[in-house]
Amino acid sequence: RSGARVERLPLARFTTLGVGGEAEVWFVGNHEQLAEALEAPYRVLGGGSNLVVADEGVPERVIRLTGPLAEADLTPDPDLSDAETVVTGWVGGGVPLPGLIRKLQKLGLSNLEGTVGIPAQVGGAVWMNAGTRYGEMFGGLHTLEIVTPGGTRQVTPDELDWGYRRSGLSRGHVVSRVRLKLRRSAPEEVRARMDFADQARKGQPKMKTPGCAFKNPGGVPAGRLIDEAGLKGTRIGGALIAPEHGNFIVNLGGASSRDVHALLDLIRERVGVPLELEYELWP
Numbered sequence: 001r002s003g004a005r006v007e008r009l010p011l012a013r014f015t016t017l018g019v020g021g022e023a024e025v026w027f028v029g030n031h032e033q034l035a036e037a038l039e040a041p042y043r044v045l046g047g048g049s050n051l052v053v054a055d056e057g058v059p060e061r062v063i064r065l066t067g068p069l070a071e072a073d074l075t076p077d078p079d080l081s082d083a084e085t086v087v088t089g090w091v092g093g094g095v096p097l098p099g100l101i102r103k104l105q106k107l108g109l110s111n112l113e114g115t116v117g118i119p120a121q122v123g124g125a126v127w128m129n130a131g132t133r134y135g136e137m138f139g140g141l142h143t144l145e146i147v148t149p150g151g152t153r154q155v156t157p158d159e160l161d162w163g164y165r166r167s168g169l170s171r172g173h174v175v176s177r178v179r180l181k182l183r184r185s186a187p188e189e190v191r192a193r194m195d196f197a198d199q200a201r202k203g204q205p206k207m208k209t210p211g212c213a214f215k216n217p218g219g220v221p222a223g224r225l226i227d228e229a230g231l232k233g234t235r236i237g238g239a240l241i242a243p244e245h246g247n248f249i250v251n252l253g254g255a256s257s258r259d260v261h262a263l264l265d266l267i268r269e270r271v272g273v274p275l276e277l278e279y280e281l282w283p
């Protein structure tokens with residue numbers, strides 16, 4: 001009715017881990033298509049960079065933002081911007097974060113360069129408040145547009161209980177668009193901070209992975225706990241606890257979701273401290 005493109009596709013193709021069976025994928029490019037997609041049980045897919053999707057796929061429709069909902073209007077709003085601060089137009093939830101970060105650097109707009117190297121989409125990065133110790137998504141947000149089956153509303157960050165890897169938004173609340181709040185800075189200074197933040201990734205594996213498996217409990221690096229438990233290099237089927245970094249699980253090629261789950265269980269069993277999963281398991 002609304003013209004959304006719907007196709008049954010393997011989700012492995014949409015995840016950085018490269019694992020996951022089929023689902024009905026809804027490619028939605030505007031609010032009308034999004035509203036129709038939300039009329040039945042659904043899941044929202046961003047860059048797929050934090051997901052472990054079951055080999056059986058998922059029964060719900062999977063929503064993917066495209067078209068205008070994957071475009072960024074970075075024009076400063078004249079009423080809200082001044083010599084120091086820039087508030088942008090709308091940036092779609094489907095915009096790939098790495099390209100956005102590069103554009104902001106060239107424009108001399110600071111606040112988000114600490115998120116360099118996170119292969120997310122804007123919506124997924126906002127939903128998780130993705131970040132590093134050099135900056136996080138909520139450091140650069142002015143307004144969020146949230147869509148649910150009940151309708152569309154706008155919220156500001158101070159209305160949300162956000163924190164470390166947490167936006168305060170409920171599951172299924174779609175981040176359709178955001179407006180960014182940035183600070184003017186010389187492009188070469190933004191670049192220098194970006195390069196510095198990127199240094200912290202030197203020890204991370206370069207293979208297919210959904211990033212860190214667990215949140216750092218109370219600021220203690222989960223990777224160090226997994227390392228100290230002697231688990232780095234442990235392999236189950238096609239999945240491996242990265243020899244480079246204990247908190248990364250990588251796909252050696254042909255990993256199944258079962259292999260990844262088995263490694264997560266093993267880590268929880270062997271590490272003495274309760275660990276909270278950062279990966280999201282579908283279903």
Ligand code: FAD
Pocket residue numbers: 016043044045046047048049050051065093094117118119120121122123124125126127128129130131132165172173174175176209210211212280
């Ligand atoms: P997905 O993985 O597609 O989805 C994750 C969750 O977000 C799901 O619940 C999904 O429903 C929800 N979601 C996605 N899009 C939307 C939307 N538009 N509206 C509402 N909900 C949505 N994370 C960090 O925080 N810091 C890092 O330094 C970091 N480094 C990484 C490095 C690598 C190599 C990889 C592969 C991952 C890394 N990650 C890191 C993890 C991951 O990138 C983040 O968790 C990111 O926020 C996931 O965003 P995504 O768009 O890929 O979301």
Ligand code: EPU
Pocket residue numbers: 131132133134200201203210211212213214215216221222223224227232244245246247278
């Ligand atoms: N460490 C070990 N052994 C390991 C891994 C790490 O001893 O196998 C030690 C390191 O030597 C270091 C400490 O643990 O002293 C911290 O390691 P690192 O600098 O790699 O950072 P991290 O805490 O493991 C966090 C984020 C990453 C983010 C980096 C850089 C979490 C769960 N992880 O990793 O985010 O990229 O800092 O800012 O907060 C992600 O969330 O997916 C992610 C990759």
